[in-house]
Amino acid sequence: MDKKEVKLDVNNMFVDRVGKEHGLTIEEVNAFQDKVSQAHNNIKKDEPGFMKLPFAQAEIVKEILQLVEETKDRYDNFVVLGIGGSALGNIAMQTALNDPYYNYREDLRKGYPRLFVPDNVDPVRFRSLLEMLDLKRTVFNVISKSGGTAETMSQYLIAREAVVKEVGEDRLKEHFIATTSEHSGYLLEIARREGFRTFYIPDDVGGRFSVLTPVGLLSAAFCGIDIEELLAGAAFMADKCSTDELWKNPAYLNAVLHYIGYQKGKPLSVMMPYAHSLKDVADWYRQLWAESLGKEVDREGNLVNVGPTPIKALGATDQHSQLQLYMEGPFDKIITFLEVEDYGVEVEIPELYEDIQGVAYLGGHTLNELLMTEKKATELALTQRGRLNQTIVLPVVNEFTLGQLFYLLELQTAMIGELFNINAFDQPGVELSKHYTYGVLGRKGYEDKKEDYFNRPAKDDKLII
Ligand code: PA5
Secondary structure, X not given: OOOOOOEEEOHHHEHHHHOOOOOEOHHHHHOOHHHHHHHHXXXXXXXXXXHOOOOOOHHHHHHHHHHHHHHHHHOOEEEEEOOHHHOHHHHHHHHHHOOOXXXXXXXXXXXXOEEEOOOOOOHHHHHHHHHHOOHHHEEEEEEEOOOOOHHHHHHHHHHHHHHHHHHOHHHHHHOEEEEEEOOOOHHHHHHHHHXXXXXXXXXXXXXXXXXXXXXXXXXXXXXXXXXXXHHHHHHHHHHHOOOOOHHHOHHHHHHHHHXXXXXXXXXXXXXXXXXXXXXXXXXXXXXXXXXXXOEEEOXXXXXXXEOOXXXXXXXXXXXXXXXXXXXXXXXXXXXXXXXXXXXXXXXEOOOOOOOOHHHHOOOOOEHHHHHHHHHHHHHHHHHHOOOOEEEEEEEEOOHHHHHHHHHHHHHHHHHHHHHHOOOOOOOHHHHHHHHHXXXXXXXXXXXXXXXXXXXXXXXXXXXXX
């Protein structure tokens, strides 16, 4: 596999391209060098777990590949039971690296199972999935770092019952894997009791940073994705980003650009791939950015209520949905295009209807040309209108470049967290609604939340129309 480098093109963020009113200046960026060097030292000192992953998993990779080799013939389906950080990376990798119709095309699967990641507890969707699958030929990976997430554990309980009906208690453990924390949690307890094969998520790797742990690697390997190349790509980007020099480190540079943009009234961060295969990477990024950066207090406990809002869009589809807003609406966005130089296939547009000029001009071109021209045209139009935009260029979409992209976006998140002086690795804001749910459904220790819930103000009928 070619070792090709992912690059960040930030030309269209600056005054000479987008004009004085909204553009950034090189001097403004350079003024952050000291702050970035200091933040770099902090990051190096704390060394968040995701930074170690590209270098510390040789044994795990071996174990995963051996499991896939030994068991894949038993399964037609691999199902991920998990939510948020325990699901989005799996989806992103599958969409990026396997054929769009992988699940439908046995000829392309080469003996690997289909992949399903419901990432929700919608009753219609989940019931339908279980009814559709031949459970005798299905393996579930139950993924929960905390081991107690209500959605995931509910999915598990339902799937367990369905599987037992099909195969019996004795064979249950052939159909479940648990991926969880090594030291504690209900899922770990259950996995031990049931004798499930278990993989671990390192303590210092949070859900949304866990795509390159067994959380993502297991489903990827079960679907024929080269997980060694993924990690090699991440290691390559880690090496490139090991310097604190702003103009040599794309993760740090992008963090600074977004930070300055945020301070200048651009709190919306749009990720817009011009490759359908990367649309779920934008979804993964949306969670990474939102949960990491949306914070009430800074590290000293001061009320700050910060956080750039991530938005996912897709070129060319959203040119017909969002672009009008991006072109003419408020100047509150930074648009990051994901560009792919080589799609791996070329689709020609036939030359037909010579006499109908409005259609005939398309003939002889390719869909590749059309999509890339649309990207460049959109970029040019936005730039001319003073809209900040930049491009992450992937020479191709493969394991090596995707590994680079994951690492780049994770490190960028850690750096901007430093600049905001917040903890990018916790998510206290999601707890309260969880606790209400626990209380209402009867979990011990959450009785007060149940009371709150039922004492909440009655709905005013006049306000329901
Ligand atoms: O990024 C995160 O930490 C969250 O999105 C979690 O991944 C999500 O809430 C699921 O948590 P868990 O893996 O503990 O079930």
